[in-house]
């Protein structure tokens with residue numbers, strides 16, 4: 001790379017330490033982190049926070065799967081008495097005051113959904129990896145508004161505390177969608193539902209602030225020489241995501257606020273008993289929550305573009321197509337919310353929303369084709385990030401293709417609100433976003449923490465997660481087409497085998513993630529020191545040290561090549577012998 | 586238009602379990618399979634390329650990646666246009682199939698579906714409602730039972746249209762065999778249509794009321810929109826029978842009935858999901874020993890549970906809430922008429938030691954359940970005085 005060598009001392013001769021260095025003493029360390037405005041530290045704090053939420057949501061998911069191991073039955077004994085069997089969660093937690101076995105289940109799946117959506121997956125990639133790498137990849141010292149960045153972290157924590165409080169008070173059973181009028185009437189004399197809705201409301205602000213910050217950063221803080229089309233695709237993806245966040249989140253904010261008002265003051269906007277309209281709520285809710293699906297998946301797509309190029313050591317295929325499709329997806333995503341409500345609307349609306357839904361499938365398909373084409377004539381390293389990239393392509397393709405029978409009206413009338421939908425969005429959200437996230441964490445781990453992780457253990461974890469994922473969720477496609485509705489604590493016997501397989505899969509997933517956890521902890525404690533550029537990447541984060549210094553770069557980098565020019569540039573800090581360039585014809 | 590059960594392929598059985606029960610269901614299965622094969626083709630193609638290239642172009646130390654283009658406009662246009670046109674076809678077919686499931690032909694048999702937490706009722710054109718119930722599934726050894734759910738009879742080879750509304754929250758009426766569902770709202774009518782199949786010669790179901798098999802086919806109905814605690818037990822059976830049986834049933838249901846028998850049927854079809862008759866507390870208090878007892882209300886008052894109290898509890902449940910229970914019983918105002926109310930009260934009397942036993946009445950209660958009273962729950966008095 002043609003920028004100035006950044007690993008050595010700065011212009012004034014002093015040596016600047018890693019961003020992880022800090023004052024001695026535990027409490028002064030904590031104090032330093034608590035008031036930091038360094039985007040890297042904030043990114044790391046977000047990373048641990050969202051991973052903790054992933055853990056909480058995962059526990060709820062395991063509970064849900066555990067309950068479904070066995071359907072509830074009233075078994076008639078020979079003496080004519082009957083006993084109820086199959087309430088597994090209830091038998092574990094004991095019969096709590098007046099909470100039925102079904103209700104325990106209903107709370108478990110609500111917690112799973114609410115935590116995973118609002119506290120984990122929406123902030124996950126942008127707030128953690130995005131915060132850490134967006135400024136560095138742009139060659140900036142920090143985001144445009146560092147203090148605002150810290151504020152959004154605190155808002156996130158504050159919102160999450162409300163959510164956790166609601167859980168400690170017993171949890172809610174509304175489903176993460178809070179559909180009215182059920183959400184207005186359930187647990188009427190408790191504050192739990194209000195707290196949970198309030199949590200989602202507050203978390204929205206964190207999301208908006210982060211989005212704004214990123215948009216301004218991308219516009220204003222690109223290093224000299226970096227035009228829009230010299231930006232890494234990860235930045236494009238985060239940029240498109242931020243636009244959605246800023247535009248859509250206020251809508252859910254106002255909707256959730258109305259919901260709270262309706263519950264407390266009975267103003268009659270969503271409750272049919274007072275002349276309100278529950279369908280209006282659904283329109284408002286999905287007007288946000290559909291675009292937000294792309295808030296979840298676009299950053300993952302960005303990660304995949306980076307990982308593919310670096311580990312295939314090849315120029316990404318169709319750079320502009322991928323960049324524009326991100327923006328295209330962001331735009332069309334605002335027009336398709338109605339496809340969550342095909343069973344609630346008239347013919348004309350259903351037809352329009354169905355057509356628009358297919359429209360959004362096209363830019364997504366284009367991305368997948370471009371990624372696969374990038375493999376062609378590459379120099380492909382098979383390591384954990386690359387394995388995760390391949391797993392993403394596999395799982396996300398299934399997730400995308402199973403969207404087709406849901407977008408087609410005739411088949412959706414059957415599949416809507418069945419396990420098919422559950423499987424579909426897990427293939428997209430987990431098989432897409434979570435898989436890319438974990439791959440991205442591996443890819444950038446050496447940069448963030450200055451340590452290498454064990455590659456063999458990482459690959460083992462990836463394989464277990466991949467298998468566990470398919471065992472858990474592929475079965476759910478079949479359950480759905482066979483007629484199993486979602487959000488059921490109980491089911492007819494014919495579905496039991498598939499449910500059991502799915503539950504076993506969830507245990508495999510747990511094992512896979514524990515392997516990764518072990519690997520990361522081991523790396524932090526005893527991993528070998530990471531070189532500045534272990535993979536031979538060309539984006540700017542690989543120019544600085546691992547971990548980066550406090551101000552990211554010793555000198556403001558000047559960009560003289562594209563992020564993916566692997567066929568013309570030897571990556572920074574790399575030995576040209578290891579990076580032979582192809583002969584030019 | 587009539588649709589007879591065709592030989593089901595193993596793949597269709599694996600994917601859909603039940604064979605499609607109507608033309609439009611078969612049509613939408615066809616669309617599903619078309620999308621399935623289309624997707625499978627592209628998925629396999631992509632994955633084969635992915636794996637093949639990953640292996641072929643794996644990294645070899647010291648060997649540079651061969652030069653290759655960074656993009657290719659004709660290729661990119663092709664892979665945008667080809668899938669787009671395929672999607673257009675899928676969209677059009679999907680809309681066509683949707684119309685056949687939602688727009689009822691003129692002259693269709695209109696059934697009025699009402700939903701509440703947590704049950705279904707259908708009112709037939711002559712005003713009758715089905716009092717019959719059955720277990721959703723029966724195990725071979727007869728030991729395993731669940732709840733009893735209502736059976737809704739429909740005549741074979743007939744266009745049926747549903748007109749649905751809810752008494753409380755949103756539900757959704759899903760008949761997997763017809764491959765269709767629609768949400769059921771408290772503030773508007775929704776509906777859909779299906780054409781019932783023509784029964785095959787050897788298709789039979791067991792009719793409890795006559796104690797023998799009759800020609801027919803049973804299909805599950807599930808609630809598909811989350812509606813609370815017993816959402817997963819909000820089910821019913823659709824039973825397709827020959828026209829003459831259908832007419833016979835309708836006439837039978839409208840004929841006057843023994844009140845206790847009527848009450849028992851209403852309980853099984855509509856109330857059993859929340860009220861037991863054997864002392865076990867559920868979402869609502871048990872009906873055992875309820876009639877004629879004194880009970881504590883949530884406002885601290887004590888009331889005598891007589892005819893008028895019960896009438897009020899059913900029509901205006903929010904008026905008095907039993908202590909220890911959430912006030913989430915749906916109102917049955919407009920759903921149950923005076924005769925049905927009398928039936929319920931008569932049935933409740935047979936369950937209560939506080940009520941004078943009607944002489945010589947065939948009590949509907951199973952005496953065996955007297956001894957099965959499960960652990961009394963402190964929070965729920967169930968009306969014992």
Ligand SMILES: [Cu+2]
Nearest residue numbers: 756808812819
């Ligand atoms: Cu329901």
